[in-house]
Amino acid sequence: xxxxxxxxxxxxxxxxxxxxxxxxxxxxxxxxxxxxxxxxxxxxxxxxxxxxxxxxxxxxxxxxxxxxxxxxxxxxxxxxxxxxxxxxxxxxxxxxxxxxxxxxxxxxxxxxxxxxxxxxxxxxxxxxxxxxxxxxxxxxxxxxxxxxxxxxxxxxxxxxxxxxxxxxxxxxxxxxxxxxxxxxxxxxxxxxxxxxxxxxxxxxxxxxxxxxxxxxxxxxxxxxxxxxxxxxxxxxxxxxxxxxxxxxxxxxxxxxxxxxxxxxxxxxxxxxxxxxxxxxxxxxxxxxxxxxxxxxxxxxxxxxxxxxxxxxxxxxxxxxxxxxxxxxxxxxxxxxxxxxxxxxxxxxxxxxxxxxxxxxxxxxxxxxxxxxxxxxxxxxxxxxxxxxxxxxxxxxxxxxxxxxxxxxxxxxxxxxxxxxxxxxxxxxxxxxxxxxxxxxxxxxxxxxxxxxxxxxxxxxxxxxxx
Amino acid sequence: xxxxxxxxxxxxxxxxxxxxxxxxxxxxxxxxxxxxxxxxxxxxxxxxxxxxxxxxxxxxxxxxxxxxxxxxxxxxxxxxxxxxxxxxxxxxxxxxxxxxxxxxxxxxxxxxxxxxxxxxxxxxxxxxxxxxxxxxxxxxxxxxxxxxxxxxxxxxxxxxxxxxxxxxxxxxxxxxxxxxxxxxxxxxxxxxxxxxxxxxxxxxxxxxxxxxxxxxxxxxxxxxxxxxxxxxxxxxxxxxxxxxxxxxxxxxxxxxxxxxxxxxxxxxxxxxxxxxxxxxxxxxxxxxxxxxxxxxxxxxxxxxxxxxxxxxxxxxxxxxxxxxxxxxxxxxxxxxxxxxxxxxxxxxxxxxxxxxxxxxxxxxxxxxxxxxxxxxx
Numbered sequence: 081x082x083x084x085x086x087x088x089x090x091x092x093x094x095x096x097x098x099x100x101x102x103x104x105x106x107x108x109x110x111x112x113x114x115x116x117x118x119x120x121x122x123x124x125x126x127x128x129x130x131x132x133x134x135x136x137x138x139x140x141x142x143x144x145x146x147x148x149x150x151x152x153x154x155x156x157x158x159x160x161x162x163x164x165x166x167x168x169x170x171x172x173x174x175x176x177x178x179x180x181x182x183x184x185x186x187x188x189x190x191x192x193x194x195x196x197x198x199x200x201x202x203x204x205x206x207x208x209x210x211x212x213x214x215x216x217x218x219x220x221x222x223x224x225x226x227x228x229x230x231x232x233x234x235x236x237x238x239x240x241x242x243x244x245x246x247x248x249x250x251x252x253x254x255x256x257x258x259x260x261x262x263x264x265x266x267x268x269x270x271x272x273x274x275x276x277x278x279x280x281x282x283x284x285x286x287x288x289x290x291x292x293x294x295x296x297x298x299x300x301x302x303x304x305x306x307x308x309x310x311x312x313x314x315x316x317x318x319x320x321x322x323x324x325x326x327x328x329x330x331x332x333x334x335x336x337x338x339x340x341x342x343x344x345x346x347x348x349x350x351x352x353x354x355x356x357x358x359x360x361x362x363x364x365x366x367x368x369x370x371x372x373x374x375x376x377x378x379x380x381x382x383x384x385x386x387x388x389x390x391x392x393x394x395x396x397x398x399x400x401x402x403x404x405x406x407x408x409x410x411x412x413x414x415x416x417x418x419x420x421x422x423x424x425x426x427x428x429x430x431x432x433x434x435x436x437x438x439x440x441x442x443x444x445x446x447x448x449x450x451x452x453x454x455x456x457x458x459x460x461x462x463x464x465x466x467x468x469x470x471x472x473x474x475x476x477x478x479x480x481x482x483x484x485x486x487x488x489x490x491x492x493x494x495x496x497x498x499x500x501x502x503x504x505x506x507x508x509x510x511x512x513x514x515x516x517x518x519x520x521x522x523x524x525x526x527x528x529x530x531x532x533x534x535x536x537x538x539x540x541x542x543x544x545x546x
Numbered sequence: 547x548x549x550x551x552x553x554x555x556x557x558x559x560x561x562x563x564x565x566x567x568x569x570x571x572x573x574x575x576x577x578x579x580x581x582x583x584x585x586x587x588x589x590x591x592x593x594x595x596x597x598x599x600x601x602x603x604x605x606x607x608x609x610x611x612x613x614x615x616x617x618x619x620x621x622x623x624x625x626x627x628x629x630x631x632x633x634x635x636x637x638x639x640x641x642x643x644x645x646x647x648x649x650x651x652x653x654x655x656x657x658x659x660x661x662x663x664x665x666x667x668x669x670x671x672x673x674x675x676x677x678x679x680x681x682x683x684x685x686x687x688x689x690x691x692x693x694x695x696x697x698x699x700x701x702x703x704x705x706x707x708x709x710x711x712x713x714x715x716x717x718x719x720x721x722x723x724x725x726x727x728x729x730x731x732x733x734x735x736x737x738x739x740x741x742x743x744x745x746x747x748x749x750x751x752x753x754x755x756x757x758x759x760x761x762x763x764x765x766x767x768x769x770x771x772x773x774x775x776x777x778x779x780x781x782x783x784x785x786x787x788x789x790x791x792x793x794x795x796x797x798x799x800x801x802x803x804x805x806x807x808x809x810x811x812x813x814x815x816x817x818x819x820x821x822x823x824x825x826x827x828x829x830x831x832x833x834x835x836x837x838x839x840x841x842x843x844x845x846x847x848x849x850x851x852x853x854x855x856x857x858x859x860x861x862x863x864x865x866x867x868x869x870x871x872x873x874x875x876x877x878x879x880x881x882x883x884x885x886x887x888x889x890x891x892x893x894x895x896x897x898x899x900x901x902x903x904x905x906x907x908x909x910x911x912x913x914x915x916x917x918x919x920x921x922x923x
Contacts, residue, residue: 477714485696523820
């Protein structure tokens with residue numbers, strides 16, 4: 081087995097910053113990245129996109145270039161096109177690269193797995209032509225493939241506006257924006273506004289997007305409820321309620337967005353302790369001030385540890401990298417604290433906007449907690465909310481029991497899509513908190529391996545390791 | 547204080563089956579379960595309904611259990627997703643086939659005829675995608691598989707319907723003998739009963755120790771993995787003489803692969819790390835015996851925590867030390883099929899003081915005798 085001092089998993093802002101910080105302090109560091117070039121989802125293809133499109137994606141995107149340059153100068157090794165399919169509490173990492181599987185070991189591991197879009201089931205969400213907005217954005221970033229005219233955007237959250245703005249800049253026609261943010265959210269978020277103004281650039285950015293969309297006369301419905309995608313083989317129309325009237329818009333593409341949540345599959349697979357964050361409505365690993373998880377040797381930085389965005393992820397990555405370099409003996413605690421102090425302060429400053437955003441863009445509760453019986457919850461195994469409810473009424477009182485009984489969450493996505501939906505449904509039905517409802521126990525491989533890939537797993541002895 | 551005739555410690559399949567059989571005869575049982583019913587091995591085992599190739603001591607029990615599984619609805623009002631598509635144990639060489647023939651001869655001599663030898667032709671008729679060149683197999687046509695968590699749920703429902711009380715999330719901290727029977731201490735209060743049944747699985751030795759009869763039990767977590775759904779290609783469950791393998795295709799198309807390779811168990815945390823270098827052996831075996839499986843994607847690997855005995859057969863026994871105390875544990879990763887008959891045996895031991903089933907080989911005293919012999923020797 082190949083041994084390393086530090087393995088960083090993920091090449092987004094947190095992972096790049098962590099690897100850079102640790103390597104700059106002298107740690108031997110290997111960064112594993114699923115993508116072919118560093119940058120993660122947020123700075124995808126940051127080095128290779130044409131200048132014109134980079135401008136289109138905005139100044140934030142260009143900031144990623146500096147991060148990549150610093151990483152490349154740090155001496156950390158970059159292993160692109162590498163899928164991580166296992167991590168355990170012994171800091172053993174299973175990887176797949178060029179169709180070959182092997183096991184790596186490190187003294188310390190930093191997980192920088194980032195965020196994923198919050199999956200929210202609603203009637204028709206499994207129809208072809210309905211997809212998460214992030215998938216649409218990835219198409220825009222990496223292949224300049226823009227969707228057909230007249231797409232509809234629906235959901236709630238800051239990215240919804242950003243995406244609409246980006247499509248607008250790219251000359252894509254937007255049939256409508258359906259904002260599902262409950263009207264009451266604004267009043268609940270208002271007390272958090274003063275602190276959020278300390279990070280006012282985010283608010284200003286949001287207002288700018290909104291203004292430009294308005295100027296472009298994009299139909300913009302607020303307070304939308306009861307969203308449904310309808311069609312036989314693929315989506316044909318979007319139906320919804322607006323100001324107590326039913327509306328219908330024909331479209332072949334519906335992009336939805338309900339905010340992002342930590343991609344916690346790897347940290348949960350490893351066995352790190354997680355808690356339900358009732359403001360962000362997601363599972364997040366418990367971490368200390370240096371991003372260390374509950375398991376010795378494993379730290380988690382960036383959106384994977386709780387949503388903070390790209391800037392916060394960069395600071396958290398540096399903090400985790402310094403913490404690991406310190407734990408590995410490359411930097412004393414005085415120097416660590418001195419270098420880390422600014423990042424910790426900036427991180428806290430940057431996070432000030434979060435309570436406001438979380439309250440403002442909180443998805444409508446009925447959408448999360450009360451799906452119709454007929455709505456598919458688990459798209460891999462085609463399990464409906466009604467089947468989940470029956471399992472609950474049958475005496476299965478946590479998500480894992482529901483999973484065992486119904487197969488909900490046992491498909492190839494490993495429960496990424498349905499875990500929170502099942503937990504929230506269960507919490508609502510039984511009137512318990514999410515900690516009692518629990519999250520699925522995540523089983524490796526967290527990315528599918530083939531039988532022959534496992535059969536060819538690089539042998540520990542043959543690999544020359546211990 | 548809550549009273550019952552019998553307290554069952556452990557809400558796995560053996561405990562649920564025991565409570566169910568007691569209730570069928572009108573005896574009130576309480577099941578105390580630390581987490582939720584069938585939380586460990588009972589809920590996540592391979593679900594094999596296998597008489598094939600069992601230890602000779604288990605044959606009368608497994609044959610009796612097979613009769614119950616054939617009509618499991620009569621017992622628990624649910625078919626438990628039972629599929630009786632047979633089990634085969636493949637011989638790749640003539641020598642392997644001869645060893646299987648010797649087993650069949652021994653079974654026949656004892657009056658059992660559920661297992662038989664099949665030739666190459668019949669084997670490939672049953673398992674057409676098997677790699678060519680295998681010479682024959684041991685075959686048990688009335689074997690098959692079920693879905694363990696569904697079975698456990700059905701046992702639980704039926705037990706509750708008959709008046710069994712199942713208390714979950716309760717940790718048993720100790721037992722005490724009083725004038726009127728046993729009392730069992732838990733964080734949720736004291737329970738009392740005339741009888742206690744130890745169905746605590748991997749933790750059964752802790753309970754046995756309370757009664758002064760420790761056993762050489764080793765907790766273990768055998769690993770399983772499951773593939774994505776594949777087009778139907780296999781009916782019977784396949785094992786092999788020369789490999790550690792259990793291989794079956796479920797009705798939904800997924801393939802469940804086991805081979806008794808062990809995960810790295812942390813019993814304290816009740817967590818098992820999948821050992822992929824060991825699981826690799828299973829994958830290699832599969833690619834050797836079913837070459838078309840190489841491209842199948844593994845969706846998940848897991849391990850259920852279970853009790854193993856040194857002789858790989860369970861303890862099914864009255865206590866040697868304490869009156870009103872009974873044990874059913876240590877099934878060493880092949881207890882699922884036995885569960886309906888074990889529950890019945892335990893109810894007979896408790897109510898009648900005896901059973902017609904030959905359970906002498908499973909007596910808890912076998913380890914004490916061994917210990918005495920060792921210390922004398």
